[in-house]
Amino acid sequence: MSTVAPDKLQARADRKTRKRQKKKDRIARSAMQALQELGYANTSLRDIAARADLSLGMLHYYFEDRTQLILHCVSLYKAAFISGLEEALSDASGREPVINALANALATSIIEDASTHRLWYDIRGQAMFDPAFRPVVADIEASLMAVIETAAEKTGSARPGVGELGYALIDGVFRYQMQNQVTGTPRNHESLANEMRSVLETLF
Amino acid sequence: MSTVAPDKLQARADRKTRKRQKKKDRIARSAMQALQELGYANTSLRDIAARADLSLGMLHYYFEDRTQLILHCVSLYKAAFISGLEEALSDASGREPVINALANALATSIIEDASTHRLWYDIRGQAMFDPAFRPVVADIEASLMAVIETAAEKTGSARPGVGELGYALIDGVFRYQMQNQVTGTPRNHESLANEMRSVLETLF
DNA sequence: CATAGAATCGGACACTTGTCCAAATTTTAT
DNA sequence: ATAAAATTTGGACAAGTGTCCGATTCTATG
Numbered sequence: 001m002s003t004v005a006p007d008k009l010q011a012r013a014d015r016k017t018r019k020r021q022k023k024k025d026r027i028a029r030s031a032m033q034a035l036q037e038l039g040y041a042n043t044s045l046r047d048i049a050a051r052a053d054l055s056l057g058m059l060h061y062y063f064e065d066r067t068q069l070i071l072h073c074v075s076l077y078k079a080a081f082i083s084g085l086e087e088a089l090s091d092a093s094g095r096e097p098v099i100n101a102l103a104n105a106l107a108t109s110i111i112e113d114a115s116t117h118r119l120w121y122d123i124r125g126q127a128m129f130d131p132a133f134r135p136v137v138a139d140i141e142a143s144l145m146a147v148i149e150t151a152a153e154k155t156g157s158a159r160p161g162v163g164e165l166g167y168a169l170i171d172g173v174f175r176y177q178m179q180n181q182v183t184g185t186p187r188n189h190e191s192l193a194n195e196m197r198s199v200l201e202t203l204f
Numbered sequence: 205m206s207t208v209a210p211d212k213l214q215a216r217a218d219r220k221t222r223k224r225q226k227k228k229d230r231i232a233r234s235a236m237q238a239l240q241e242l243g244y245a246n247t248s249l250r251d252i253a254a255r256a257d258l259s260l261g262m263l264h265y266y267f268e269d270r271t272q273l274i275l276h277c278v279s280l281y282k283a284a285f286i287s288g289l290e291e292a293l294s295d296a297s298g299r300e301p302v303i304n305a306l307a308n309a310l311a312t313s314i315i316e317d318a319s320t321h322r323l324w325y326d327i328r329g330q331a332m333f334d335p336a337f338r339p340v341v342a343d344i345e346a347s348l349m350a351v352i353e354t355a356a357e358k359t360g361s362a363r364p365g366v367g368e369l370g371y372a373l374i375d376g377v378f379r380y381q382m383q384n385q386v387t388g389t390p391r392n393h394e395s396l397a398n399e400m401r402s403v404l405e406t407l408f
Numbered sequence: 409c410a411t412a413g414a415a416t417c418g419g420a421c422a423c424t425t426g427t428c429c430a431a432a433t434t435t436t437a438t
Numbered sequence: 439a440t441a442a443a444a445t446t447t448g449g450a451c452a453a454g455t456g457t458c459c460g461a462t463t464c465t466a467t468g
Contacts, residue, residue, distance in 0.1 A: 016444090039333035041245035044425060055447050057428085066426065118332050125329040128322050128386055129243035165377070165399070172376015173369070182332055195369070202406055220414090227415095248455065259417050261458085270456065 024062050027054065028072045035073060036115040040122045045069075067132050074123050074133075077116060078140045081109065085147050095155040099200045102151055106174060107193035114181045121175055141167065155204040166203050173199055228266050231258065232276045239277060240319040244326045249273075271336050278327050278337075281320060282344045285313065289351050299359040303404045306355055310378060311397035318385045325379060345371065359408040370407050377403050 030052030035043050045066060049056045063069040088105035092098045109117070120140075127133035148170065149163035177192055234256030239247050241255075249270060253260045267273040292309035296302045313321070324344075331337035352374065353367035381396055 039330070041330065042333060045427090046425085056426095056449085057447060058445085060427065061445075122329050122332070125326050126243070126245065128326070128383065129246060131387075134387060164380075165403075168377045168380035169373050169403070170376070172374070172379070173372045175376070176368075176372035179332065183338060199369075199373070249457090250455085260419090260456095261417060262415085264457065265415070 020062070024072060025076065027052065027059070027062055028069065028076055030054065031059075031069060032073050032076065032116070032119070035070065036119045039119070040070065040126055067130075070123065071133070071136055074120070074136050074140070077120055078136075078143065081113070081116075081120075082140070082143045082147065084109065085144075089147065089151055089154070093154060095157075095204070098151055098154045099197060099204060103193045103197040103200055104189075106170075106196050107189050110174070110177050110181055110192055111189055114178050117174075117178045118182055121178070144171075151200075152204055157204040162203075169203060170196070170199065224266070228276060229280065231256065231263070231266055232273065232280055234258065235263075235273060236277050236280065236320070236323070239274065240323045243323070244274065244330055271334075274327065275337070275340055278324070278340050278344070281324055282340075282347065285317070285320075285324075286344070286347045286351065288313065289348075293351065293355055293358070297358060299361075299408070302355055302358045303401060303408060307397045307401040307404055308393075310374075310400050311393050314378070314381050314385055314396055315390075315393055318382050321378075321382045322386055325382070348375075355404075356408055361408040366407075373407060374400070374403065 031048045034048045034051040037043075038047060045056060045059050048054075048069075049059060059069060063072065085102070085105055088101045089098065092101035123133060124137050127137040145163035145167045148166040149158070152158045152162045152166065173196060177187070177195070180187065235252045238252045238255045241247075242251060249260060249263050252258070252273075253263060263273060267276065289306070289309055292305045293302065296305035327337060328341050331341040349367035349371045352370040353362070356362045356366045356370065377400060381391070381399070384391065
């Protein structure tokens with residue numbers, strides 16, 4: 001029947017699915033624009049399609065439904081933010097340098113990606129009501145705790161549970177900084193980093 | 205024309221508006237049930253009407269629109285939660301008692317009113333996208349910072365900005381505790397209070 | 409008791425939503 | 439070049455939304 005070897009067929013199918021993945025990523029990145037601006041509750045598929053210059057049917061062709069599309073967007077957030085933190089941390093060693101690296105990376109992200117984080121907090125809140133979002137949220141939070149944990153180890157202040165508690169504390173400050181950045185009182189990098197540094201000093 | 209004295213008329217009008225306020229409160233308290241369960245994005249006026257045994261027109265008769273109704277609900281949250289904290293704090297004096305009172309009050313509220321706080325965090329998140337919610341949110345947050353501030357004074361550890369930073373830190377832990385309570389791993393009062401106490405010890 | 413005004417109801421209204429599909433177009437494989 | 443498959447389109451569709459209003463019932467006032 002088939003005129004080509006099975007492994008050829010396999011490779012071909014793989015190429016297809018990889019290409020499809022890339023396309024999904026591109027669509028999701030476009031969708032992010034609308035989601036970041038309008039928020040989960042106020043963004044319709046038509047908003048996304050319009051801002052991304054895509055037809056409505058396309059979204060359904062690449063994503064099963066609205067939830068799957070948003071979930072994909074959140075995964076992209078995770079990849080970008082977490083790997084940025086890990087990189088910043090990997091370059092540092094010694095207590096003060098590690099604290100500085102973390103504080104600086106967080107402050108930079110507040111200034112550059114405030115509206116991305118705003119969307120993240122929106123989705124995390126939705127997960128409190130819609131269980132469909134919980135696995136992705138739990139996954140991201142676990143990664144963030146792991147980042148805190150390695151930072152704690154690098155500063156020689158690793159205690160049991162420091163990842164979990166540290167995440168909650170840092171997140172509280174980080175979210176509040178984001179809120180001020182978005183709703184009225186933006187601060188500069190130095191001010192944000194200083195505040196975060198003082199928190200990390202008492203944590204580690 | 206009028207056969208009664210003007211102050212009589214005034215008193216009558218006042219009684220009317222007071223009665224109307226009470227009714228609005230009662231409706232809002234009923235609406236809370238639906239909102240707490242379904243969240244801001246997934247609660248329609250029909251959900252509210254059904255669960256509160258009210259007609260759809262009633263909601264429009266007492267509240268200008270959906271936003272006003274939800275805003276009223278959030279105000280009720282503020283009144284209940286903040287006054288509870290203030291009361292708990294007013295009974296205590298001396299460093300350890302104050303820290304204990306605050307930690308206990310917060311832990312109790314996590315256990316008893318987890319889904320109310322879940323709604324609060326939902327609304328606070330909405331405020332990041334819809335400016336209509338920001339004044340109420342800012343008002344509540346200011347009250348919470350004031351509570352932290354007085355607690356700091358009572359423990360003799362008042363520094364400039366302790367209310368703001370303290371709020372961000374405590375809120376981070378409080379929200380995370382709420383999340384665990386709601387999505388899977390509920391803890392008992394002692395465990396919650398202990399964690400919060402250790403945070404307050406380092407803050408104050 | 410009569411009656412004006414408030415309170416309540418149930419449904420109409422215009423609009424938006426997510427989902428889906430048949431047809432048209434483009435890409436790929438033979 | 440031709441057939442087959444993948445992609446893209448534009449719109450249809452039903453369900454759900456907030457808002458609003460005429461008709462009805464209740465309540466208090468004279």
